[in-house]
Each structure stands twice: as C-alpha cells, then as structure tokens.
Amino acid sequence: MKSILVTGAGGSAGHNVCWSLRVSKDGRSLVLTGGDVDRTSLELNMWLDYSFHLPGAHDRGYVAALNKVIESEKVELVMPQPDPEVERVSAERSRIRARIFLPDIETVSTCLDKFAALSRWNEAGLRRKPVLISHDDSSNTRKLRQLDYPCWIRAREGAGGLMSCRATNPSIAEHWVKFHWDQGINANFVAEEYLPGRDYCFMSLWNNGGLVTSMIRERLSWVGHRVVGSGGTSKLNRVVHSDIVNKKAVEAIRSVSKKPHGIFCVDLKEDAKGVPCPTEINCRFTTNVHYLSLASIRLGHPEWNFPWLAARLALEEEIPDCSKTNAIPDDLWFTKNTDMGFTMVRGNHWKAAEVF
Numbered sequence: 001m002k003s004i005l006v007t008g009a010g011g012s013a014g015h016n017v018c019w020s021l022r023v024s025k026d027g028r029s030l031v032l033t034g035g036d037v038d039r040t041s042l043e044l045n046m047w048l049d050y051s052f053h054l055p056g057a058h059d060r061g062y063v064a065a066l067n068k069v070i071e072s073e074k075v076e077l078v079m080p081q082p083d084p085e086v087e088r089v090s091a092e093r094s095r096i097r098a099r100i101f102l103p104d105i106e107t108v109s110t111c112l113d114k115f116a117a118l119s120r121w122n123e124a125g126l127r128r129k130p131v132l133i134s135h136d137d138s139s140n141t142r143k144l145r146q147l148d149y150p151c152w153i154r155a156r157e158g159a160g161g162l163m164s165c166r167a168t169n170p171s172i173a174e175h176w177v178k179f180h181w182d183q184g185i186n187a188n189f190v191a192e193e194y195l196p197g198r199d200y201c202f203m204s205l206w207n208n209g210g211l212v213t214s215m216i217r218e219r220l221s222w223v224g225h226r227v228v229g230s231g232g233t234s235k236l237n238r239v240v241h242s243d244i245v246n247k248k249a250v251e252a253i254r255s256v257s258k259k260p261h262g263i264f265c266v267d268l269k270e271d272a273k274g275v276p277c278p279t280e281i282n283c284r285f286t287t288n289v290h291y292l293s294l295a296s297i298r299l300g301h302p303e304w305n306f307p308w309l310a311a312r313l314a315l316e317e318e319i320p321d322c323s324k325t326n327a328i329p330d331d332l333w334f335t336k337n338t339d340m341g342f343t344m345v346r347g348n349h350w351k352a353a354e355v356f
Helices: 012-022 062-072 083-091 105-112 114-123 140-145 170-182 243-256 287-299 306-314
Strands: 003-007 031-036 050-053 077-079 131-133 151-155 165-167 189-193 199-207 210-219 236-240 262-270 276-282 332-337 341-346
Touching: 003 012, 003 062, 012 031, 012 287, 012 306, 031 062, 062 083, 077 306, 083 105, 105 114, 105 243, 114 189, 114 243, 114 276, 131 140, 140 170, 151 170, 165 170, 199 243, 199 287, 199 306, 210 243, 210 287, 210 306, 243 262, 243 276, 262 306, 287 306, 287 332, 287 341
Parallel strands: 003 031, 003 077, 031 050
Antiparallel strands: 131 189, 151 165, 151 189, 199 210, 199 262, 210 236, 236 332, 262 276, 332 341
C-alpha cells in the first residue's frame, strides 16, 4: 500500500476513513491524499499528506481533475465517500487511472436508488412493495390515500434517511412531500412500511463474490434532537451477534448483486414481529466506520480496521485471517457527540457512577 486518494475527505465519513487508514499497520508508509468540493472542510482533516479542492461530482471536469491528482500523487487507489462521487466514479471507472473498490455499475446504481433497492428486496420476499411519489405525478394524492398507515416517507436518493418522516395518516404524508416541493426541492419520495423495532447496521467487505468479513452494530440513540422526521448520525451503538440479522443482510446484498464485490453496508430495522428487514444499502463506508478502527487499535486486531482491509483487497495485497461474520466482540459499546469526539467502552462498564 503506497498512495490512496479519499474523496469527500472534508466530511465526517471521509475523515474517518482517512483516520482509519493512517492508524493502520501501513499508516506510516502510506501517502494519503484527500479531495473535497469544500476546500475549507479539508482544513479539519489532519491525517492527509496532500489536499485538493475538487469540482463537484456532476461537473464536466470532475474526472479530468481526479486524474490530475492521481497522476501528480501517483495514486494507486481511489476511495470515493459521498454518494454523488460514488456514482460518478462508478460510471466513469474506465476513464479513471487508478483502482477502485466498487461493485459493478448496475449494483452501484441500485444501491444509490432507494426505490430500486426496495423493489429488489420486495421481489426477494424481504420487504413489502414500495410506492414511488414523484413530484410530477398527478396521482400522488390517490397513492397516498391507499397506503397502510403508519408508513415511512423518505427521499428516493440521499444518505442518512434524507427527508424521512413517520406519517400516521394521508394528510401528514401529503403535507410532508408538498412542503419540500414548495421549497423548490424537487425530490422524488418513496413510501414504505413502517418498521418499529430495533435498528441495525451490517457492515461487510466482499471480494469477487465471497464474503471476507462483517459485523453488526445496533443503533441505540441519535445525535441531536429529532422531533419531526429523521436522518443524521447515531450516537450510542453496541456490537451485537445475530444469526438472523446476518442472514437477512447477506440476502439483501445478494438480491442487488449477483457477485458482490467491495463494501456493502446494510441498514435493517425489525418489523412488528421482530424480523429484521433491510431498509437501505450503501457500497461505501458509513460515518461510524472509525468505531471498528478504534477497537482494532485498543484490542490489537488489525483485521477489524475495515478501511485498511478494503484498501489491501483493492490493491490485491495479503490480508490477515478474518471472521466472516460477527468479526467484532459483542461486549463493545461506542458513543460520540457533536464536537466531543468518540470512544469505546467494553462490557457496559461506564465510568459514571449511579446516584442513589
């Protein structure tokens, strides 16, 4: 491992991938370059050797700019983090002069399209059929009145449960989508069944159709005050081992990809009967990937550093032995907060004493 470019390095997920790479076994010898559309945010990433202000992913000159950075820094691997850059890098992979660690173009498109992913899962018997609410569709009112309530409304594209809301009746659902359209946000929405149970993230690495390693964390609370709608990043997480979550997540991945390759992070929530159901899938790392890297440092397991493993797999370098499922011990808790960093606690042993 010699030279890697992480895009979106000024954002939290990109920053945490960079930190994970820097603290890995190869961190000292690694030449790490970061790119971002916001040059000011790159000032916050202290793990980079070089930083570059890149055009937006939809800019005509994006690939040319990327290739200039690749050439100047002798970049061997590009790891895109923001969804728009994942989409562009995937679509233009034949023009990009470095390796990538992404599934095929069709799989990437499906992962980025929440309606497409839900439709695949419906065909596989993992979810009920979703309903598309388009801003230029005259039948929206009829569609919304026919839904089962409560239901979940969210934007068709975007990370972190973008523009999502638990709607308890047709009036709330219609007001929710029209509010955004009235603000000039011409997003399409997806209506799906509301899942009231536990909330999981299954993070996994695949290589040419084979599962390399994976782990599950349960989201227990969220950063900030969420009164209406949802979205954002989780605060308190714990590692869990669950055969049923592993099974459903792998089925969800294989439903969108015949030969999974790269990073697959599946969000799942339990239905009223306690059955985990996939809600979203991403082929890049989630913001909280640094939890795994912290555990790898503290407990002496380099194979738990998933960004490091992904980079070595992409560069066809050797990796240590890995557990295919439940790779991380299930007695680990992680928490973070805005402008306060993050930490790990083992065995639910918190330093705060109870007051009786």
